[in-house]
Amino acid sequence: MISTIIIILGIIMIVAGIIAVHLKNLLAAIIVSGAISLLASIIYLILGSPDVAMTEASIGAGLTTIVFLFALNKARKEDKND
């Protein structure tokens, strides 16, 4: 049962990774890559490591996504100014 859930989550993660690479819209790609981290944190929680799951959810899904969004915003502004 547990391994089935993990395999399903892993397949969703792989599909989401391929989607994130092929998306033309950068904003959507950042959101999808954040979702991959969230799924990874669920897998860590199922495998019995809540510490790693917390780190992955807060840093991988939260902070990294926000930093990427800020960087995208900054890059777009630089493009407009030039």
Next chain:
Amino acid sequence: MIKKIFVALAIFGLFSIFLPIMINFDFHQNLSELSTQYVKGSVEDLNSQNVVTSVIVTYRGLDTLGEVTVLFLATAGIGFLLKKRKGKKRVASELLQTSSSFLSVVIIMFGIFIFSHGHLTPGGGFQGGVMIASAFLLLMLSDVNLELNHTILQFIESLSGAFYVVVGLIGLVLTIGFLNSKIIPLGEYGNLFSAGAIPLIYSFVGLKVGSELTNILDAMGGD
């Protein structure tokens, strides 16, 4: 065409490396010798409920100090490279302003809970620090004219970093070892004030990480 063949070959090679690992995958039923030592020592030696925390802070304390240093260098680099510029600003909605001023206090309290209870419950300095930074991010999103006091932030950051090293050096002076958490009485198992210097060190790490990440977010989202 050739590029695609190479990519397919690389993926196939990776797959064939991981296939035997996947087939032989099995949940570990027994702890290895080193893990047994850590699990036993965490309870008997250090009086800490959370084994992961006692490994990170005490057994691998020097690595954690290096990790904190790497984060500090990253923050310094971002601060040098990104200059804050003033541009047009959009005012946030009333709903976001009201709710974030209430929620940010709760999130900061939860972050402090996470890093001060690192030796009892899952989580620790890094996770709590990120939560505190996310509360400040909420404040930045709601109030666009928010000016963070950088003097206080740098003061907290540098002082907690210095005290982290000082706590490590006290162990060296008392000849127990660098960053050994037994410099403070171990206390009662399962209490907030137990596990020696582990909660103290993790609180310093939490404050340092929180102020550093707040600085990063302020520098990046400043315009």
